[in-house]
Amino acid sequence: MRFAVTERDTALAEAAGEVLAKQAGAEQIRAGWPGGRTESVDAVWRTLAGVGVTGALVPENTDGNDLGLGLDENALPPLLETLGRSGLPVPAAETVAVGAPLLAAAGAPQLPSVLRGSALLTVSLAPDAPVPFAARADLIAVPHGDGLRLYPRDEVETEPVGSVDGSRLLARVHAPAGGGLLLAEGPDELAVVYRRGVLATAALLVGLAGRMLELTVAHVRERHQFGVPVGSFQAVKHALADVELAVRFARPAVLAAGWAQAAGDPETAVRTSMAKVLASEAARKAARTAIQCHGAMGYTTEYDLHLYAKRAWALAADWGGPTEHREFIARRLGIAGAAGIASEGADT
Amino acid sequence: MDLTWSPEEEEFRQEARGWLAANVPGNPLPSGDTREGFAAHLEWERTLFEARWSVVSWPEAYGGRDASLWQWLVFEDEYHRAGAPARVTQNGIFLLAPTVFAFGTQEQQRRILPRMAAAEDLWAQGWSEPGAGSDLAAIRSRAVRDEGAGGWRLTGQKTWTTRGAFCTHLFGLFRTDPEAERHRGLTYFLVPLDAPGVTVRGFERLDGDEGFAEVFLDDVLVPDADVLGGVGEGWRVAMATTGSERGLTLRSPGRFLHTADRLLDLARTKGPGAHRDRVVQSWIEAQAYELFTLEQVTSIVEGRQIGAESSLNKLFWSQLDIALHETANDLLGPEAEVDGPWSRGFLFSLAGPIYAGTNEIQRNIVAERLLGLPRR
Numbered sequence A: 001m002r003f004a005v006t007e008r009d010t011a012l013a014e015a016a017g018e019v020l021a022k023q024a025g026a027e028q029i030r031a032g033w034p035g036g037r038t039e040s041v042d043a044v045w046r047t048l049a050g051v052g053v054t055g056a057l058v059p060e061n062t063d064g065n066d067l068g069l070g071l072d073e074n075a076l077p078p079l080l081e082t083l084g085r086s087g088l089p090v091p092a093a094e095t096v097a098v099g100a101p102l103l104a105a106a107g108a109p110q111l112p113s114v115l116r117g118s119a120l121l122t123v124s125l126a127p128d129a130p131v132p133f134a135a136r137a138d139l140i141a142v143p144h145g146d147g148l149r150l151y152p153r154d155e156v157e158t159e160p161v162g163s164v165d166g167s168r169l170l171a172r173v174h175a176p177a178g179g180g181l182l183l184a185e186g187p188d189e190l191a192v193v194y195r196r197g198v199l200a201t202a203a204l205l206v207g208l209a210g211r212m213l214e215l216t217v218a219h220v221r222e223r224h225q226f227g228v229p230v231g232s233f234q235a236v237k238h239a240l241a242d243v244e245l246a247v248r249f250a251r252p253a254v255l256a257a258g259w260a261q262a263a264g265d266p267e268t269a270v271r272t273s274m275a276k277v278l279a280s281e282a283a284r285k286a287a288r289t290a291i292q293c294h295g296a297m298g299y300t301t302e303y304d305l306h307l308y309a310k311r312a313w314a315l316a317a318d319w320g321g322p323t324e325h326r327e328f329i330a331r332r333l334g335i336a337g338a339a340g341i342a343s344e345g346a347d348t
Numbered sequence B: 001m002d003l004t005w006s007p008e009e010e011e012f013r014q015e016a017r018g019w020l021a022a023n024v025p026g027n028p029l030p031s032g033d034t035r036e037g038f039a040a041h042l043e044w045e046r047t048l049f050e051a052r053w054s055v056v057s058w059p060e061a062y063g064g065r066d067a068s069l070w071q072w073l074v075f076e077d078e079y080h081r082a083g084a085p086a087r088v089t090q091n092g093i094f095l096l097a098p099t100v101f102a103f104g105t106q107e108q109q110r111r112i113l114p115r116m117a118a119a120e121d122l123w124a125q126g127w128s129e130p131g132a133g134s135d136l137a138a139i140r141s142r143a144v145r146d147e148g149a150g151g152w153r154l155t156g157q158k159t160w161t162t163r164g165a166f167c168t169h170l171f172g173l174f175r176t177d178p179e180a181e182r183h184r185g186l187t188y189f190l191v192p193l194d195a196p197g198v199t200v201r202g203f204e205r206l207d208g209d210e211g212f213a214e215v216f217l218d219d220v221l222v223p224d225a226d227v228l229g230g231v232g233e234g235w236r237v238a239m240a241t242t243g244s245e246r247g248l249t250l251r252s253p254g255r256f257l258h259t260a261d262r263l264l265d266l267a268r269t270k271g272p273g274a275h276r277d278r279v280v281q282s283w284i285e286a287q288a289y290e291l292f293t294l295e296q297v298t299s300i301v302e303g304r305q306i307g308a309e310s311s312l313n314k315l316f317w318s319q320l321d322i323a324l325h326e327t328a329n330d331l332l333g334p335e336a337e338v339d340g341p342w343s344r345g346f347l348f349s350l351a352g353p354i355y356a357g358t359n360e361i362q363r364n365i366v367a368e369r370l371l372g373l374p375r376r
Helices: A007-023 A026-031 A038-050 A073-086 A092-106 A111-116 A187-222 A234-263 A268-293 A295-299 A305-317 A322-333 A338-342 B007-023 B035-050 B069-081 B090-103 B106-117 B234-246 B253-269 B276-301 B307-337 B341-349 B359-370
Strands: A121-123 A139-144 A147-152 A157-160 A171-174 A181-185 B123-126 B142-146 B151-158 B169-175 B186-192 B198-203 B212-223
Touching: A007 A038, A007 A073, A026 A038, A026 A305, A038 A111, A073 A092, A073 A187, A073 A234, A092 A111, A092 A121, A092 A139, A092 A147, A092 A181, A092 A187, A147 A187, A181 A187, A187 A234, A187 A268, A187 A305, A234 A268, A234 B276, A234 B307, A234 B359, A268 A295, A268 A305, A268 A322, A268 B276, A295 A305, A322 B276, B007 B069, B069 B253, B069 B276, B090 B106, B090 B123, B090 B169, B090 B234, B123 B212, B142 B169, B151 B169, B151 B186, B169 B234, B186 B212, B186 B234, B253 B276, B253 B307, B253 B341, B276 B307, B307 B341, B307 B359
Parallel strands: A121 A139, B123 B169
Antiparallel strands: A139 A147, A147 A181, A157 A171, B142 B151, B151 B212, B169 B186, B198 B212
């Protein structure tokens, strides 16, 4: 028994963290919103790709590329938490956890450009739901028939959709009847793919929650009312202590889900859903509390907080919201009711 | 990351499981917070001791098995899964003993620990006073030096003392220097409750059991040998104990995992879907507490201090315990008010956010020490 991230996985997350600390501030998040200079986001993404972020789960030396690190799912929680904390508007879960390893396995010719960060790849497993980053991605993988298929953007029809977090660049995607490259098929394969996406998103949420907490702690230490820092009031302290509590109990659940996926633990599905429930609830609590503790400043777009809060709301609902994952666990625990049985078919 | 148990830990689990299966009383014992129940529990404590399961993590010389923290977690898990009786000796074993190991002299360790392990001496915690609850440093009970007698004379009142009416000894804080800054003038004393000048009066807790006592001390002579950790050092010594109390040694995950499993069983009997979302959420949180603990134990085993983080444990398990029982109450419907394991567990869960330092104090600690918010 050893519940701690290995040095190798920590090293990758730290390398990413260094890049992000230097190059990715709130300015880069704003750049991801419609009308922003997405080139600056792409530049950070290429630098991250250079330290191995995109190839974390890609086997080493695939097709002669040197960007595959050959790590397993244990690497996802620390790495994605770091990416989440930065708020960088990129399809991190979709590329790192889901798409890149599938492209490698399928021998997709676009793999090198995805690993270098020059082609933007997004993936969605939710039929008919708007696909994040589809409004500008170069490669889009969506369900078609009973499999997940990869399309170059000019082979699909995309219909941009406005979103609360403008940097998500949502679009509805209509894939053609034929074509595309098959990346995964069948319930078992798709379940593995889905769980990686859920895990990565949970880790992003833990990072976002941590970032919002950090911003708020800094604010309430500085902001004075009644002649004292507002952070000295117990009402504020207790609210923020509850956020810390939620974050600190979500993180181990995410780490455990990563381990379960890598180790092929029989409880992997339940552990993954647990992680998403706890991370989603922690991030939503962090967003709510952060806005409240910032007062009116928290309800503006001039201040940075909204950028992280909106991402948290988006990701809490993406890859299955907390209710959906609790429902799944209820079925596994044998306490589901009629509604649970009716939706059994949607179970991935 | 490796969340698998080693063969040695599995072997330890099997041994514990086998012994518990053969020895845990078939019918639940009466509450250990009543006089009659306490006696029944003492018999169980001695059975545990004789088979060397009463203090598994202690050195063999004191009646333990030298078990690692991991093995201790395994034992706790098996203990709760087996539905074994609540430990009426826990305040000594989990609160005083770590302090004796850390601060006691060799003489004190040899004198105190084996008798504690054997449930011959039964220890109650003497911290709270009528005017010093959350504000523990407001303690007014005092100890005055008696050079001639080679000791200290203790006078004052302790209260809300768990199982104080049934215990044989008290460990507590007393003011030895009324002039010093209030955290510095305290000393940690060990007091036999049959000493001349001690009066103990039991009283009922909210659940109706005589689980509390107030302890009056009137010029009680305590020899120097029963000062733990040095005169004037009481606050520092006591804070080492609060870490144990709030942290994982008081409430191991096994307790909540077992309650969560009982909740699932109850939910299954109540028909499909009843309060499903809340049942699952409570179950998830019990698992989360275990995972948090595994992370924390890894830290401790690798030599890091958990310090103020023990306040996170305390907040989480105390809230979880209430959530588990409130959900059970809703599943039970009109049966919820019937006296039984769930209603008793519910009443007890309400004490969780109060004892071992109220949750308000814990949130202050988290905010000030972990997040760095200003004290004033």
